[in-house]
Amino acid sequence: MQVSLRVNGEERRHDVEPRLLLVHYLRDVCGLTGTNIGCDTSSCGACTVLVDGESVKSCTMLAVQADGREVTTIEGLADGERLHPVQEAFREHHGLQCGYCTPGMVMAAVSLLNEHPHPTEAEVREGLEGNLCRCTGYHNIVKAVLAAAEAGASQPVGAAR
């Protein structure tokens, strides 16, 4: 099937199997391997990307369902050499260790801050519930997201820039 979408601001058009998951499309067809796969039950959130600015687990969506939409992956978040404020906050506050959950966690956090620019700690914890991390115990992830909020990180990403 034909699918046509924008990925990180770039037009993409491909012929894909109808059963191809969006995450496999991004990784295997577009070569954007920053989006990781951590489970097979849509539980872990490692594959979280933004679709029209909102966080989506890209294993829950078929590539063909993204037709006509705007997808942002971790590769599209930084502004050239300048990290996005959420990426910067994760680095500053040691919000990552092995880094495997990180692309999904960062995208979920970006989406969270777009919806709630000034969340409480409890709101951050609830808001990131769909993203699992096995290394950090979440302490520094939560700290990073709160610090990013403080620094005014909320800015629309991936929605018609």
Add this chain to the structure above:
Amino acid sequence: MTALAPETDHRVIGQPLRRREDPALLTGEARFLADLQVPGTLHLALVRSPYAHARIRSIDLAPALQTPGVVAAFTGADLRGEWAGPLPCGWPVTPDMKQPAHLPLAAEVAHFAGDAVAVVVAESEYAAHDGAEAVVVDWEPLPAVVDLEDAAKDQTLVHPDLGTNVCYTWQLEPDAAAVDRAFAEAAHTVSARFRQQRLIPSPMEPRGVLVVPQPFGGDFTVYSATQVPHILRVMLALTVGVPETSLRVVAPSVGGGFGSKLNVYAEEALALALARRLRRPVRWVEERSEHAVSTIQGRGQIQEIELAATAKGKVTAVRVRLLADMGAYLQLVTPGIPLLGAFLYAGVYDVPAYSFSCTALFTTLPPTDAYRGAGRPEATYAIERAMDLLAKKVGVGPEEIRRRNYIPADKFPYSSVAGLVYDSGDYAAALERCLERAGYAELRAEQARRRERGDRRQLGIGLSSYFEMCGLAPSRVLASLNYTAGGWEAATVRVLPTGKVQVVTGTAPHGQGHETCWAMIAADRLGVAPEDVEVLHSDTAVAPYGLDTYGSRSLAVGGSAIAVACDRVIEKARRIAAHQLEAAEEDVELVAGSFRVRGTPERQMPLAQVAFEAFTAHNLPEGLEPNLEASSHYDPTNFTFPFGTHLCVVELDTETGKVELVRYVAVDDCGVQVNPMIVEGQVHGGIVQGAAQALFEEASYDQDGTLRSASLLDYLVPSAAEVPSIETDHTVTPSPVNPLGVKGVGEAGTIGAAPAVMNAVLDALAPYGVEDLPMPATPERVWRAIHAGAAGSASAQGGSPA
């Protein structure tokens, strides 16, 4: 004993430097195993047994071979000729240990649900899975052996050819009469039985392997999501029969391991054998639900612990009997895991008499092996739960029973009754600091108020004082435990012609931040900026020697190797500098990265200049070889023993049984901290993993040996919403056994947390007469315990505590 490095004016060690690993990981540039693409790669999918125990009557591969995209398919019988040896077990703990045959594909009988019996090779991952689905296996189910006590009865044998389910028995009892005497004379005794449920390690990155034949640098390059590229190289050579010199093993970015990637797996051997056979790159990536059934699991023990104590609660003897679940086969260090705890069941306490015995048993479940803490969390759990039970018998608080029993700070180095020498410690100091940080008296007062008013949400306060044995390991000690390898670690340090420094390490990081920390150690030692130090690792072509990363060993052993290699580089550089400055060697000192002549500081030569002179070799002392490079193969003289006290506060909803972690205070002592930011991160993550054993996680099997928690929907790895922020603090008691004074911190949190959380849950349940609860303390178990425990009490009706 080695002296600590002298204080200099250029301390990098101790700074919370941001990690150099992060930019690539934060932007998606980092390459994990599944991100590696090699043209022409074939993909593997495994056909696994749905039964815990079943004979293979026949396997029909034809439907798979007809599936579009499938290139080949093999049964265990087809591949029998590929193996030069079995999948390795490197720790035959006793000479008479029973070891079942274990090849990458089971050919006759599957011994656990998940045991692989056939492999399908295809042009794409999707096609490989389609092909595996199409394989038809005719199974004859056999009886499962799931329960450890059933296994011990030997009524159903997992491996009939071994004649028993007992893998080995192992005993440590320095003075049996002393133990008997202590129990005969005891004023108080405690006898408890704990179950260490099986855990699924669940690093966020599943396992995976890619084998590329005939590339640059060796006949096969094996890329694996592994913690142990060096061990893997040796073992794959032995199992698959490829000369070690034809194998290069690379661990790319690895997404966590927690012990589960400290192994040599069937899929790694299969990928190598099939790349050899098919002459094409071969790749396998584990799915999450596959991880639950085919990767090693953690824990899996039944523990019986007895304490003898005086009237005042001074412990006089500890006696432990373990049943340890090996699972169906012995993986790399499966049999040794209980031994890593065997010496530690007296905990941080000054105990004069000790008895430990372990019976290891085969079951028809996946093999157990190292999982964060490996033997040490189990030991700590048993003694720390038992100490709380003793406190109750003696009629004192849990903090007081611990105070009365700690090894005093002035007794270090301390020779334990089990035969270890603890390097350094001040256990009471960590407890007092923890109680103070937590506001212990006020917490107890709040608990009393809630109990008094029959609050629906009761408070529980739990303590645990843990220690662990890290810095694995002095090679001679390993020899005495029948471990087949050593415990050293290797490092090479080079100062390049431009003054930049290369550190080559044998450790294999997968989230710990070694690149950042190893650069800090070298920078500190050499007096250069950390950003001028490059750290190379995890590729056997670049770092040929190493024993990899596990057991909180990397800093204490690998970091020490770097420090020693730096010192050797400095010694050589000093000779060159002295020669060129025309001074006596003993008058030349390294200060802030520059060699100076004592007394005439204007006569100096920066390390970078010495490196350039060493490189040009135009004017070196007579007989000295060019270049500045030195190596160390550092073998530690002793283990290190990090320690600490953790305090957990839970709110327990007496109507629903739900336990909420409301506060967690941790005071840890891992000796000198190289990077305190990373130390804290390790503590946070460790605590949540330990708390998860107490409250959420269990590889739960039905009586047929079928896993009921095979996906992350059922196996509850906690999310951010289930845990609180963690209050950390530390004391610093340097280790005297290594040149950095460091101890290790990777497993500390996990070891301290499970008993702290369970002690808190049981503290909340104390008014209901509940003395024990199996882990995990699920709402259902807690609710049932409240109702069963309170059945005879008048307060049962209202659900409020007595």
